[in-house]
Amino acid sequence: MADTPGRTTSPLMADLLQSGHQFSFVQVMRLARIFLDQNGIEGLPEIPWQERVQIxxxxxxxxxxxxxxxxxxxxxxxxxxxxxLELYGPASPLPNFYTEDLLDEASNDESVFRDFVDIIHQRLYHLYFQCWSKYRLFIRVVEENNPLDRERLFCLIGLGEKELRNTLPDSWSLLRYVGILTQFPRSARGLATILRDALNERRIKITQNVKRMVPIPRNQRIRLGVSGCRLGVDTVLGSEIADRMGKFRIEIGPLTWDEFNNFLPGTRQNEKLTALVRFYLTDPLEVELKLILAAGEAKPIRLGDPKARLGLNTWCFSGKTLGEVDAGFQVSATAFKQKTSSVPEPSLSPPDLHRSMVDYYREERSHLRELTEHFVQKHPNLVPLVSGPMADPGVERLLEGTAFYNSLLQRKLDDDIPEFIHEVINPLQPEHLRPIPATTIVAFTPKAELHNPLQISAGAEVESLAVQGIKCRFRTCIDVTVHPLTLLNSSFTQPSGKAASIKLCCALNGIGLSSWKVETLRFFLADNSPAARDLYLLLLHYLKRITITSPDNGTTVELPPGYLKPVGFAANEALLSGETSFTPGHQIVQEYFLFPDKFLFLDLAGLDNCRTLGNGLRFEINFELAACPLVVPRVNEKSFVLFATPVINLFKHKAKPLSVNLKVQQQQVHTAGEHSAHFQIHSVDKVEGLLKKKSAKIKYEVQNPLLQHSKEGHICHITQGRSAIGDGFDTLLSIPSHNTQNQTDRIKLDIDLTCTNGILPEQLGIGEVCVAGVATPESVELRNIKSVTATISQGIDQNRQWRLFSGFSLNSTSLASANNLRAVLHLFTNPNSRHQASVMANTRKIDSIVSIEAKTADRLIGRTIYRGYDIRLKLRGDHFAGPGDLYLFSSVLERFLGGYVTQSCFVRLVVEEIGKGYQFEWPARMGDRCVL
Structure with missing residues (x-):
């Protein structure tokens, strides 16, 4: 049928036009979107469907x-x-006489006032429809094809980056199993459930802990005359070893002849099974596929049979058929290849979260202005009333107020559901929601009166000189022990015919070597970036042995190179958080991109052997290097610094007291003090309340709304909301109602905070963090020896927190290609930093990854065989300041890659520089993920 000449209306549209009252408003809008969208049946190019629906x-x-x-x-x-939802009519919040006036106006064939009020209605109804669909994921993903909601679903299963999704043949189908894929640890039941549904085959059984005989790597087999093996500790006789931890079996059947052939290697069903298994597993386990052919289905082999595959579905037998038979195959360890997803990525432009409230307000004013122009076209005699310099102030205020409330609503509609993702991220990696404070390196120098070792624990406070009348306060991140010791000089020597070495001359103050109570001594490589990192490379990769000599009597103590260890990678050496991280590799990478100097510390152990050197005051530490090191170091008085530690601009502070009642859902927390603009909230530590009517003190337990431990007692919720006036997040506090409290009771809250000084520390120079705090001993002097880094507000890019959460579900797809690994690493660079030179340098390092090859392997660790990955990375050396810079970056990656497997599997990394051809190799290291 046709309602206008030349236009044919579909039956559904005809029904809508004829019986519109039988449809709900939401149904009408959904149908309008289907028909009037630019790609719809009646769509018009370059005209959004919303502009074609007048309401x-x-x-x-x-x-x-x-x-x-x-x-x-x-x-x-x-x-x-x-x-x-009307401003006139029976449901209007306005008095009825407004509607009566409009009815009188309509009876005179006029509609001036009604058309003006409809300016507000037009925008209001479209916002209402957005509100309806905001949390209806099926509508947003399937009907609207919203790319942001699709991305959020993929983030739940570790496919937040487009590069990872394109690796899988049909990533869209995996969203069906989000509930299973988000469960850790992985289980046989979970895998069986996915396979039964995806393959449409109920006859699937998984057998765990299948015995296998594993060949021992040749370089790990015990041989007579080869040292390094200890009987009863790490010796295993023979060339292979039994193992039950690294293999399981998938049994399918009994199957018919055609079903059996559909699962053979090389078929589509087999490829699908392989991809699902490898995506589900977090560890590179060996998987055997056992296909069971039902009794009577086996056929004798015949020459020329096109379906016969020797060794797969052929049997030699006499008679018509066999009983139940089976065949076993190994499931491929490499299932992922770069493919294009079967569902194309939507190309809609996401909203810009960097828009402020002012931007949203201006946009809403623009919408209302366009609607007002349509109004004055219909009523030209009212142009002076609604626009221009003589416009009625009341009209202006009405439109401005409408635009303001609309902008608040639109801003909420554009968010990435922070009420969920923030509460999930906060217990896992809280630093992703907090401002990143300024950091620097502070060195403590012992005074002459210090004669015994002095430990300065992590958390000790130091201060800076006043900046704009405020002393910036820092706290130490790692324990540091100050000894009565002075580093006299350091030098590099390479005598003819002898190995090169780095020598440090040290002197004790008021105590002899025999009385010196020391176990480890920490050095900081304090030279500029290339020199310090080249020195880091030499000492950790080319070190042959360490000798400590007393010049007084010539006595020498020799230590193996393993006694010199890197600092900054342990859980108790974190910079940004004092809490144990669920993904330590993520935290290490993030801290490296923020403050790489934090990893230039080295601990020398075994110094308790110095007591055998006599009672002299002086001694020399000699680091003897292997022949032909890759770089020749530049060693001077700045190369080594003793008793240094990273410090971060965090300190305790009070919040402005809040007076709340339980009717108010949320209140923003503000810092107290005269210069509150220079205090930025990092975290809420403690909340106490005073009930005014009863003078009763209440202690609140700060809990995550999604992870409530108990309903007993008094709790409060701390959440982060995107700031309305700038970058970063505001801190919001809410108190759930308690059955012993009245909703109208007023409660005064006393809140303890951890704060930063915002961007104020960036004005500090070297040597200006030099004031001892309350807990800092008087027997040491201090000063910062590195520039203070910039403070960074957390990025508010669309879905950034979701994509960071995606990193908690790392799987082997990230190891399928260099492009995938680069995409994951880019997550941890913060483009919101004002120090763009650092951002560009980090981006260049990530882009240096040319290729990655991850192979499954077995290795002996102790007397047990373990399954793991041998990973080979190829990097471009010209993207780094030098070989040492590349080595430090690779060391961080080695820790990061440990997050791909559990603690029952290993990762062994080899890095090759493709320009000059040198390579670095790390020993096998067990994974970080918890097994249970």
Missing amino acids: RPELSLAFPAADVARVQRNGANLRVTTTF
């Missing part, structure tokens, strides 16, 4: 029978008349 309320005081009174054509567009 206004029914002008009546009658009781409405439905949401929609009628749907009509308005040329090529639609006009929808509603009966709810």
